[in-house]
Each structure stands twice: as structure tokens, then as C-alpha cells.
Amino acid sequence: MISNRVAISASYIAKSKSIRRIVKNFQLNCAYNPPKKFSGSILDGRDITSVIMKKATIKFYITANIKVRAKRRYLEFKKINKKISYKEVLKSLKNRDYLDKNRKYSPLKKTKDSILINTSKLSKKACFYKIKTLIDKKLKLNGSI
Numbered sequence: 001m002i003s004n005r006v007a008i009s010a011s012y013i014a015k016s017k018s019i020r021r022i023v024k025n026f027q028l029n030c031a032y033n034p035p036k037k038f039s040g041s042i043l044d045g046r047d048i049t050s051v052i053m054k055k056a057t058i059k060f061y062i063t064a065n066i067k068v069r070a071k072r073r074y075l076e077f078k079k080i081n082k083k084i085s086y087k088e089v090l091k092s093l094k095n096r097d098y099l100d101k102n103r104k105y106s107p108l109k110k111t112k113d114s115i116l117i118n119t120s121k122l123s124k125k126a127c128f129y130k131i132k133t134l135i136d137k138k139l140k141l142n143g144s145i
Contacts (some may be wrong), residue, residue, distance in 0.1 A: 014046075020105045025054045027039040047106035049114045058138045060131060061110040065120040069093055 009109055026044055031053055034041045043052065049059040064072075071091035077084050091140045100108035110116060115134060 011096045011103075014100065015103050015105065017105050024052055024106075046100050046108040049111045050109050051106045054111075057134045058135055058141070059111065059114040059133075060117055062117045062119060063125075064118060066090065066097070073082060091098040 014023075023088065027045065027048070031041045031043055045052065049061065053059070062121060067090065070086060070093050073093065074084070074086045074089045079090065097108070117127065122130065
């Protein structure tokens with residue numbers, strides 16, 4: 001979802017209780033019916049830990065400083081020759097965060113049992129290894145590996 005218009009539209013559409021219900025059913029289906037060659041699922045979304053998968057084995061709340069997120073998104077847009085300024089991206093992200101945190105149904109929030117990971121100073125690779133280490137540790141404690 002790299003389009004700025006799509007990201008903003010998603011926040012507005014997500015306000016609808018009937019849309020949230022459809023999306024929730026789809027996400028639950030993905031979680032509990034992964035493709036046959038996989039033994040589990042990883043879901044990404046703004047209400048996954050608080051609404052969709054409340055009892056997941058391990059949950060992460062991944063965030064970064066708003067300016068870092070805006071710079072990352074701006075560079076993604078630049079890579080695909082999308083004409084948008086950094087200031088527009090920053091404003092758009094602030095708006096989306098506000099809408100998502102304040103919507104009536106399935107708002108964006110960190111749950112008490114989610115592990116907070118701030119990626120502001122992490123590369124993609126470092127973030128991956130941090131999450132992998134935490135998952136491996138949790139699975140080892142549960143006797144799954």
C-alpha cells in the first residue's frame with residue numbers, strides 16, 4: 001500500500017463497522033488457514049493485536065518516530081517516481097495516525113501484552129533480527145522449538 005491516496009482512503013473506510021467486520025473475517029481466515037506449505041501466519045495491521053488476534057502467541061507493536069516514518073515513506077515514493085513532497089507525506093501520516101487512533105471501531109492502539117519495537121534507529125535487517133530473536137525465545141519457552 002504505497003499510494004498516499006490509498007493510505008488515507010483506508011483510514012476513512014476503516015471507520016465503517018460493516019467494513020471492519022468484512023476485513024476481520026478475511027484476516028481471521030488468513031491467520032487460521034495459512035497456505036499449506038506454511039505452519040503459521042504473520043499478520044500486519046493497525047488493529048491486529050487489539051481486535052483481530054487478541055490471543056496470539058506473540059504480538060508486536062511496531063512504531064517509529066513520525067519524521068522517520070515520513071522520510072521512509074517519502075523515499076519509497078521517490079523510488080517509484082511518485083511526485084510528492086516530504087511535507088505532504090508527513091502531513092498525511094499525521095492525519096492517518098490521528099484518524100486511526102480516534103476511530104470508533106478497531107482503533108489503533110498498543111495492547112498491554114504487545115512487545116513495543118521502535119524502529120526509528122533500526123535498519124530493516126536489524127528490525128527483522130530483533131523480532132526473530134524474540135519469536136525464537138518465545139517459542140523455545142513454549143517448547144515449540
